[in-house]
Amino acid sequence: MGDLKVCQQPEEAGQAKSQLLFGIHCHQPVDNFNHVVQKAIEVSYRPFFEVVRRYPSFRFAVHYSGWLLDFIKHHDAVLWGMMKEAAEQGQIEFFTGGFYEPILASIPSVDRIGQICKLSDYIDENFGQRPRGLWLTERVWESGMIADLKKAGVEYLLVDDYHFLRVGHHPDELSGFFLTEEGGEEIAIYPISKELRYKIPFWQVSEAHAAIKSKKTAILFDDGEKFGLWPTTAKLVYEEGWLARFVEGMIEGEQIEAITFAEHFDRSMPVGLCYLPTASYAEMGEWSLPSDEALKLEEMTKMLTSLGDELPPFLGGSGIWKHFLVKYPESNRLHKRMIELSRRAGEDSQARELIWRAQANDVFWHGIFGGLYLPNLRDNAWRYLIMADDLLSQKRDLICVPTRFMMDGSLEYKVTTPSLFMAIEAACGGWLCELSLRDRGVNWLATLARRPESYHHYILEAQATTNKPEQPTTEATTIHERHYEVADELREEIVYDPHPCYGFIDHLLPPETTMDGVASRVRNGSILRLVRHEYEGNRLDFWLEGDGHQLHKEYRLMDQGLMLGLRGTLAQPSSYMCEFHLHLAEPQRALINGVALLEADLIDSQFVWEDPFSQAVGRLSFSRPARLKTFAIQSVSQSEAGFELTMQSVMLLFSWACEDHIKIDVRLEVVA
Secondary structure, three states: OOOOOOOOOOOOOOOOOEEEEEEEEEOOOOOOOHHHHHHHHHHHHHHHHHHHOOOOOOOEEEEEOHHHHHHHHHHOHHHHHHHHHHHHOOOEEEOEOOOOOEOHHHOOHHHHHHHHHHHHHHHHHHHOOOOOEEOOHHHOEOHHHHHHHHHOOOOEEEEEHHHHHHOOOOHHHOOOOEEEEEOOEEEEEEEEOHHHHHHOOOOOHHHHHHHHHOOOEEEEEEEHHHOOOOOOHHHHHHHOOHHHHHHHHHHHHOOEEEEOHHHHHHHOOOOOEOOOOOEOOHHHHHHOOOHHHHHHHHHHHHHHHHOOOOOOHHHOOOOOHHHHHHHOHHHHHHHHHHHHHHHHHOOOHHHHHHHHHHOEHHHHOOOOOOHHHOHHHHHHHHHHHHHHHHHHOOOOOOEEEEEOOOOOOOOEEEEEOOOEEEEEEOOOOOEEEEEEEOOOOEEOOOOOOOOOOHHHHHHHHOOOOOOOEOOOOOOOOOOOOOOEOOOHHHHHOOOOOOOOOOEOEEEEEOOOOOHHHHHOOOOOOOEOEEEEEEEEOOEEEEEEEEOOEEEEEEEEEEOOEEEEEEEEEOOOOEEEEEEEEEOOOOHHHOEEOOEEHHHOEEEEEEEEEEEOOOOEEEEEEEEEEEEEEEEEEEEEEEEOOEEEEEEEEEEEEEEEEEOOEEEEEEEEEEOO
16 A cells, blocks of 8 residues: 555644645646747746745745746746755755646556656756656546556645545545555545635735635645736736735744645645545536536526525536547547557657657647637647657558547548648548648648537627726736626627538538538538448548439549549539638738638639748649639637637638539649
8 A cells, every 4th residue: 555654743733833835836838939938937937936035934836847847947047046046945846747748647658657757857857856746737637547656756646625525525624635546556635725726816915814824734736827927917916015925924924834745745644535536626627518518507506606505516517627538529639649649659769759749738628728729739739749650650651541549439541641641531421631741740630610618608698899807907816707898799700610620521502502601601401421431552432422412532642642533413403512621820821822812712723822831832633623712710719818719720612513413533732
């Protein structure tokens, strides 16, 4: 059951001082924009250390993701120096975690152990401390991780008090650490106080001190960004001196002792035994629910609140983090590509490092922060996956392999050419769902479909007309309690896609159907259904039908792309429309046939687009002239700053008038 726990300094039942275990965790997405990281340093990370270094007796814990620590080391010598000084004086305890801040429960064991050890080694080498505690990213807990955490040298970690309340622990119990085990492997867990997490630094200092003194051991470990980077907090925390008064008041009052977790762990006994459910914090569980279920939970909570009650945590009303992989197929595609590559990486340390970078948690989910909705995060993750795949795919032959790597039962064909990685979905009728340029690290199909989100209900119901806080004020509040007014134009942009935004999506429609009508997504019945498909060598065949129409799609691989033959018999004259999405980092600058991509309305048999970001050029050629019209696919999502309209892809919609048959040959190529 692990090492015998012996207290060096047993606590006395009548001790006068309350203990404060205080920690901050700081993280920026891997390869986030430099100016964004620099702002976080200037308004949050550096000012925090400038204040607390004046009070060496205030001891606390910190967790910085490894990527962010390394950025600070190479870009801000002043902050780096203050951190080293605090470590040398014993003022701070460093917590480890995944180096690139992955959700540890969502990555393979080999990566879990490797990422934790990488960050622990980095901290040891640079600060002379070997971390004993672990910051669990987004507090996503699964007991099956315990053995790996122990192998990585972790003695204790933190989750929310919500995890404990879910299984019936009483709030008064949650003052110290508990022990849990899995298969006889034992580890200690501290519960973070939600009350303190929501109210610090937003309470008056005196109220914060009173809340801490009401507990034998008060435990707070929360976002470092809330001390300066969250809206309006820089003024409160630094200009108005909240943080300095908070620390000074503890020192002068002598009723609160701020100690490190290591000190507490070494001189305390566990509160008892616990077994916790698979969970994260309460808000994360709500965000992971389908939008309609999240609304039901919200309404139930409001109803109970109006009656002077609240939803008991042990009812387990919220979801789990991994449901994001169900809620967002685009997230699942990234995740399963990562899993596949991790299995293939073996002892290839260079590929493994690229895979670790792609495991950064931010891109796989969406809540109050942009996450998956931010195109640059998807681009960064895909870049590292493509680079890793290129390293592991040394042969540049034409290869087509059937696979069920999405782990949802669907069959896909993974296509490798000398210049591309592609994937073609079978069940939907041969849609192209990945188009990755091996030498550029770009996936032109890293798209995101527009889908219902629970906060869309608030946008559609809101009466105001600006995207600003409801009550313009300088008062700082937690981002979980801020409400925003809504710009009228955002309501008009709430449109939902009936299917993923991929390539070679087939529509057979009445001749009078307009391209604008198809693009508006008001039609759901135009998609043909798959009847059967065959695979032989470098050839893929799909047979589809619908409303009496029949269509045969034949793919053949070539070095620079694909050839697609379309042959069909029609029950009546129809418009055949082919939907093809492009995800470009800078779509406003992109051209197609020499005109702005976002404004294209052309008739031609060849369409060449230029991607200014990757400096790559693609081409779609047709045996018959096509009408092309493009449409911007923009999502309405929320972030800590309010509601945002974000470009996710550009739909290229091609159209042909057909009488009784379809005969079109297509070539998709990367030409530069």
